[in-house]
Amino acid sequence: MIAVVDDDPRVLESLENLFESAGYGVRKFSSATSLIDAGLSDVGCLVTDIGIPSMDGFELYDLVKKVRPDLPVFMITGRDVIGDQQRAILKGISGFFRKPFDGPALLAAVSRTIASSGMSTSNKG
Numbered sequence: 001m002i003a004v005v006d007d008d009p010r011v012l013e014s015l016e017n018l019f020e021s022a023g024y025g026v027r028k029f030s031s032a033t034s035l036i037d038a039g040l041s042d043v044g045c046l047v048t049d050i051g052i053p054s055m056d057g058f059e060l061y062d063l064v065k066k067v068r069p070d071l072p073v074f075m076i077t078g079r080d081v082i083g084d085q086q087r088a089i090l091k092g093i094s095g096f097f098r099k100p101f102d103g104p105a106l107l108a109a110v111s112r113t114i115a116s117s118g119m120s121t122s123n124k125g
Contacts, residue, residue: 001025002110005035005048005060006076015047018103022111032060040068045114050077050084061091072113076101
């Protein structure tokens, strides 16, 4: 299952449609806290916005990596902050995409990472 965290409902809907069209199970969260509260046990990949309220994407990444160090994490952002991409790369994220991002490119990157990690994220049991 792919977990998607973004405070913009349109982005959540768009990413849900993108990943489900490729056969992935998706759970949407409007905040990092709601994802943490739901748990990470069935998450095979995380796609998170950087600019989310209360806990930004980098803080979420740090928290997730303490619990699930091998979980692939992709970051998306609409921010134009110098250093975000470099910071993400230094942390070892799986991919970094600026909004508006190329949906097929994000899907391809996520699919490659999931395939190489051997984690299950499909709708099928």
